[in-house]
Amino acid sequence: MTVQFTIDGLEVKAKEGEHLLDVARRHGIDIPSLCHHEAVEPIGACRVCLVEVRSGQKTTITTSCNFLVEDGIEVHTDTAEVRKHRAMNLELLLARAPKSDVVRKLASASGVTRTRFEPLAYEPLPNCILCELCVRTCDMLGHHALTTVGRGDKKRIGLPFNKPSDNCVGCASCLSVCPTQCISVKDTPTQRAIWGQKHDFILCKVCGAPVITKKHRDFAISEKGLPEDYYDTCEKCKQSAASKRFASVVW
Amino acid sequence: MQITCLQCVEAACAKVCPAGALVRNEETGAIEVLANRCVGCGLCEAACPFGHMHFDTQLRLAVKCDLCGGTPTCAAFCPHDALEIR
Amino acid sequence: MQAFKTPKQLQAHRKKIIESRPADRKAIAVCAGTGCKAFGSLSVYDVFQKTLKSSGLDKKWELRATGCHGFCERGPLVLMFPSGTLYQKVKPEDVDEIVEQTLVKGKTIKRLTYQDPVTSKWFRREQDIPFYKHQHRLVLKQNGMIDPTSLDDYLTIGGYGGFLKALKMRPAKVIDEVKKSGLRGRGGAGFPTGTKWEICAGTKATQRYVVCNADEGDPGAFMDRSVVEGNPQSIIEGMLIGAYAMGASKGIVYLRQEYPLAVQRLGLALESAREAGLLGKNILGTGFDFDIQINKGGGAFVCGEESALIASVEGRRGVPKRRPPYPAISGLWGKPTNINNVETWATVPLILDRGHKWFSSIGTEGSKGTKIFSLVGKVNNTGLVEVPMGMTLKEIVFGAGGGIPDGKSFKAVQTGGPSGGCLPESKLDTPVDFDTLVQEGSMMGSGGMIVMDESTCMVDVAKYFVGFLKFESCGNCTSCRDGLQRLYELLSDVCEGRASMETLDLIEELAGTIRATSLCALGTTSVNPVLSTLKYFRDEYVAHVKEKRCPAGVCKSLITYTIDEKNCNGCTICAKKCPEQAISGKKKKLHIIDQQRCIKCGICKDVCKYDAVIVA
Ligand SMILES: Cc1cc2nc3c(=O)[nH]c(=O)nc-3n(C[C@H](O)[C@H](O)[C@H](O)COP(=O)(O)O)c2cc1C
Ligand code: SF4
Ligand code: SF4
Numbered sequence: 043m044t045v046q047f048t049i050d051g052l053e054v055k056a057k058e059g060e061h062l063l064d065v066a067r068r069h070g071i072d073i074p075s076l077c078h079h080e081a082v083e084p085i086g087a088c089r090v091c092l093v094e095v096r097s098g099q100k101t102t103i104t105t106s107c108n109f110l111v112e113d114g115i116e117v118h119t120d121t122a123e124v125r126k127h128r129a130m131n132l133e134l135l136l137a138r139a140p141k142s143d144v145v146r147k148l149a150s151a152s153g154v155t156r157t158r159f160e161p162l163a164y165e166p167l168p169n170c171i172l173c174e175l176c177v178r179t180c181d182m183l184g185h186h187a188l189t190t191v192g193r194g195d196k197k198r199i200g201l202p203f204n205k206p207s208d209n210c211v212g213c214a215s216c217l218s219v220c221p222t223q224c225i226s227v228k229d230t231p232t233q234r235a236i237w238g239q240k241h242d243f244i245l246c247k248v249c250g251a252p253v254i255t256k257k258h259r260d261f262a263i264s265e266k267g268l269p270e271d272y273y274d275t276c277e278k279c280k281q282s283a284a285s286k287r288f289a290s291v292v293w
Numbered sequence: 294m295q296i297t298c299l300q301c302v303e304a305a306c307a308k309v310c311p312a313g314a315l316v317r318n319e320e321t322g323a324i325e326v327l328a329n330r331c332v333g334c335g336l337c338e339a340a341c342p343f344g345h346m347h348f349d350t351q352l353r354l355a356v357k358c359d360l361c362g363g364t365p366t367c368a369a370f371c372p373h374d375a376l377e378i379r
Numbered sequence: 380m381q382a383f384k385t386p387k388q389l390q391a392h393r394k395k396i397i398e399s400r401p402a403d404r405k406a407i408a409v410c411a412g413t414g415c416k417a418f419g420s421l422s423v424y425d426v427f428q429k430t431l432k433s434s435g436l437d438k439k440w441e442l443r444a445t446g447c448h449g450f451c452e453r454g455p456l457v458l459m460f461p462s463g464t465l466y467q468k469v470k471p472e473d474v475d476e477i478v479e480q481t482l483v484k485g486k487t488i489k490r491l492t493y494q495d496p497v498t499s500k501w502f503r504r505e506q507d508i509p510f511y512k513h514q515h516r517l518v519l520k521q522n523g524m525i526d527p528t529s530l531d532d533y534l535t536i537g538g539y540g541g542f543l544k545a546l547k548m549r550p551a552k553v554i555d556e557v558k559k560s561g562l563r564g565r566g567g568a569g570f571p572t573g574t575k576w577e578i579c580a581g582t583k584a585t586q587r588y589v590v591c592n593a594d595e596g597d598p599g600a601f602m603d604r605s606v607v608e609g610n611p612q613s614i615i616e617g618m619l620i621g622a623y624a625m626g627a628s629k630g631i632v633y634l635r636q637e638y639p640l641a642v643q644r645l646g647l648a649l650e651s652a653r654e655a656g657l658l659g660k661n662i663l664g665t666g667f668d669f670d671i672q673i674n675k676g677g678g679a680f681v682c683g684e685e686s687a688l689i690a691s692v693e694g695r696r697g698v699p700k701r702r703p704p705y706p707a708i709s710g711l712w713g714k715p716t717n718i719n720n721v722e723t724w725a726t727v728p729l730i731l732d733r734g735h736k737w738f739s740s741i742g743t744e745g746s747k748g749t750k751i752f753s754l755v756g757k758v759n760n761t762g763l764v765e766v767p768m769g770m771t772l773k774e775i776v777f778g779a780g781g782g783i784p785d786g787k788s789f790k791a792v793q794t795g796g797p798s799g800g801c802l803p804e805s806k807l808d809t810p811v812d813f814d815t816l817v818q819e820g821s822m823m824g825s826g827g828m829i830v831m832d833e834s835t836c837m838v839d840v841a842k843y844f845v846g847f848l849k850f851e852s853c854g855n856c857t858s859c860r861d862g863l864q865r866l867y868e869l870l871s872d873v874c875e876g877r878a879s880m881e882t883l884d885l886i887e888e889l890a891g892t893i894r895a896t897s898l899c900a901l902g903t904t905s906v907n908p909v910l911s912t913l914k915y916f917r918d919e920y921v922a923h924v925k926e927k928r929c930p931a932g933v934c935k936s937l938i939t940y941t942i943d944e945k946n947c948n949g950c951t952i953c954a955k956k957c958p959e960q961a962i963s964g965k966k967k968k969l970h971i972i973d974q975q976r977c978i979k980c981g982i983c984k985d986v987c988k989y990d991a992v993i994v995a
Binding site for chain 1: 305308309311312313314327329330331332333334335336338339340341342343344345346347353354
């Protein structure tokens with residue numbers, strides 16, 4: 043079923059069950075957010091993607107990432123209330139992640155250039171904003187190698203049972219999706235160090251450059267079914283091999 | 294000779310992508326990266342048999358030739374008209 | 380117990396058992412609730428059992444170990460039927476005398492009866508004691524009348540009458556009855572129960588669930604525990620009625636792990652209900668299948684929130700999820716799931732049995748029936764009180780509660796658990812119902828009620844609750860997790876004399892965002908203690924900020940202990956008791972506190988018999 047409503051006066055259509063933020067972005071309306079990613083379910087952690095939703099007599103401030111669209115609602119993305127509360131949540135996040143460019147940029151776009159709160163000494167991941175994108179992505183990928191630990195002001199991103207997880211394949215997707223890039227991944231030509239353990243790379247059979255980690259490949263083989271030799275050569279060497287092969291076919 | 298993405302029918306990159314971020318654009322026929330869905334695992338780069346998936350370590354995203362939405366800039370810019378689209 | 384194969388068989392058994400146990404039969408009820416047990420009521424029970432047996436009185440007197448009677452601070456409680464005589468603080472040594480004097484000779488032992496600490500009046504009968512007199516006990520009353528492990532006891536007081544009536548109605552009619560009664564959920568939000576049932580029943584599904592929320596995470600609250608421990612069959616019956624009405628075949632009781640007695644009692648009750656054919660397949664031959672399992676909760680406050688509860692039952696981390704979809708539409712494993720509080724479920728059988736008109740005649744326009752409160756703090760009578768909706772705070776605190784002890788004056792009452800607001804004396808006439816409390820900046824919550832006297836610092840109180848909630852927040856939302864942490868820091872600044880007037884503005888601003896933008900009700904209500912105290916006790920905040928003074932003499936950084944020259948007679952007791960040896964002075968000479976060493980523990984003030992220690 044489709045529903046129809048307005049965002050900042052613009053008439054939009056969407057499917058029932060869609061989330062407001064996705065619909066808005068599809069229509070070119072930007073709502074800032076930090077913990078949203080299309081590949082995973084929204085959880086409404088950062089509280090930045092706030093909008094005002096009017097429905098009948100009721101006006102509520104709500105996060106748009108996890109708001110299911112409804113017929114006939116009136117959405118406003120930039121009211122004074124929205125700006126005020128968004129600024130406060132960003133000020134809280136700025137105190138948590140003072141070194142993150144993304145957070146600083148969003149905050150200053152909301153007029154927040156400094157925070158009135160004390161800096162938070164946050165271990166083990168300074169600048170982590172607890173958006174849980176790393177955990178959610180790792181879960182979505184089927185690895186379940188990360189988790190949140192504790193609750194409330196003690197909540198942290200960590201490892202299940204507080205030790206390096208056998209499930210971790212070293213793909214570093216957690217770093218890729220991390221808005222503040224606060225996860226430590228260190229690559230050498232043969233190994234990747236991540237989340238307290240080292241993973242061996244598969245080395246290109248031609249030039250010896252790292253391709254992906256062995257464990258990542260093994261996971262991919264068992265899950266995705268492509269044979270082992272798909273993963274044994276690096277991008278560049280595959281490219282030149284392909285060029286040569288094609289050249290010999292066409293000419 | 295330089296070749297570019299073949300937009301394979303049974304694309305290995307799309308097959309291995311765990312996030313559903315590589316999909317075929319039905320209009321141009323090209324396989325495209327939905328950057329908002331890509332979680333930057335790098336599997337596609339490793340899996341492409343022709344070396345045409347690229348994982349950008351700065352952006353931490355997959356990037357690839359998408360035929361520039363149907364009018365590839367490479368073809369337009371080639372000074373020797375060595376590239377054409379058919 | 381025999382298995383009943385038809386409603387008729389059950390009805391016949393009920394009739395038989397009610398007739399065989401006339402209401403005026405002689406019985407002794409020893410409270411075996413958690414509170415009285417802690418005071419040793421089980422040994423009182425044991426001695427009774429032995430003594431009755433050896434004297435042959437066990438034929439004449441029925442002895443029962445019952446659930447909680449609510450007046451826990453006076454335990455162990457022994458209640459006698461039909462006379463209604465209540466003995467309190469009974470010790471095993473008292474039993475012989477009770478048997479001899481009261482059971483045999485019918486005499487009252489005055490010292491065991493209750494003396495009102497305010498009026499010094501003695502009361503023999505339970506119903507005359509002010510604590511009970513001001514109550515209207517529908518749910519709790521049954522606790523004192525039955526042995527919670529006996530299904531027959533429950534049947535004697537009319538148990539399963541509601542279920543039998545429901546079975547004669549169409550399911551939609553049952554829902555209609557609950558709707559008409561005006562019953563609203565006792566777990567916090569006060570959502571109309573019948574409407575919730577209707578939504579759940581109206582959602583197409585192959586499987587539906589009913590859940591009893593017995594997580595009860597409010598510190599100091601124990602009304603749900605006492606119902607589960609004292610009358611587990613009433614919850615089972617309520618859930619049976621709900622399951623029948625909504626077409627659910629599975630029930631779950633989400634019960635706090637820290638309530639071992641409740642887990643045990645409910646487990647026994649479920650077993651005897653199963654044996655009697657009241658749970659399981661083809662209940663009473665009607666073709667209706669339903670069973671209940673217990674799910675033990677790990678004790679996180681937030682797991683009482685229904686979406687977090689669902690996550691926890693499904694084996695995920697107990698983190699709230701955005702609603703809608705509401706559990707009634709998509710709950711456990713995506714199936715329609717009706718979640719109600721313990722007290723809500725326990726009220727349902729009464730409504731079915733006595734009819735919606737009877738129920739809706741109690742209470743106010745918008746809030747029907749009675750509500751149990753756990754009355755604690757600086758009040759003469761503490762314990763569980765059940766009162767009709769709409770009773771004023773004053774009647775509860777000064778009526779059932781008997782007012783403030785030690786001649787101190789009332790300062791505030793917090794309703795609704797840790798995230799309730801604190802209402803001042805000027806709001807004592809507020810009728811206690813769902814809507815009025817919210818209007819005044821507090822809430823019903825699940826029924827916590829904490830009374831505070833003049834010696835309470837309201838900033839300190841706000842800080843205390845924010846401290847609890849920041850710890851209990853699931854940590855999902857920036858506003859709740861970081862907001863409460865920051866709010867706590869700001870309130871500490873106020874308490875420790877570091878705050879300016881801007882701090883108060885920031886507190887208000889931050890609290891506004893926590894309230895407006897958090898995902899679940901833990902976050903949105905968490906600032907009630909702060910905003911209500913800022914509203915009603917602003918001058919106290921200002922005194923902390925501007926004069927660096929704590930008017931109640933609580934905030935350690937802002938107070939000093941000194942010894943009054945006039946009152947000190949040099950008894951040396953304070954110097955002896957001071958853990959820091961901060962007090963010096965010769966015998967019969969003025970004593971002096973070394974401010975450098977003083978840790979402001981207040982022991983000197985407590986031990987001084989001459990009121991010579993001054994806090995300022
Ligand atoms: C933080 C939090 C804690 C809660 N704890 C409880 C609880 O311990 N017991 C309970 O019955 N409801 C609790 N609730 C309310 C439930 O979410 C839900 O509204 C209730 O169980 C519904 O039952 P009712 O309609 O019978 O009140 C809590 C809500 C929140 C936000
Ligand atoms: S490590 Fe990065 S992705 Fe993970 S919760 Fe922290 S900020 Fe989010
Ligand atoms: S408001 Fe607090 S408890 Fe509720 S979901 Fe958000 S962080 Fe968790």
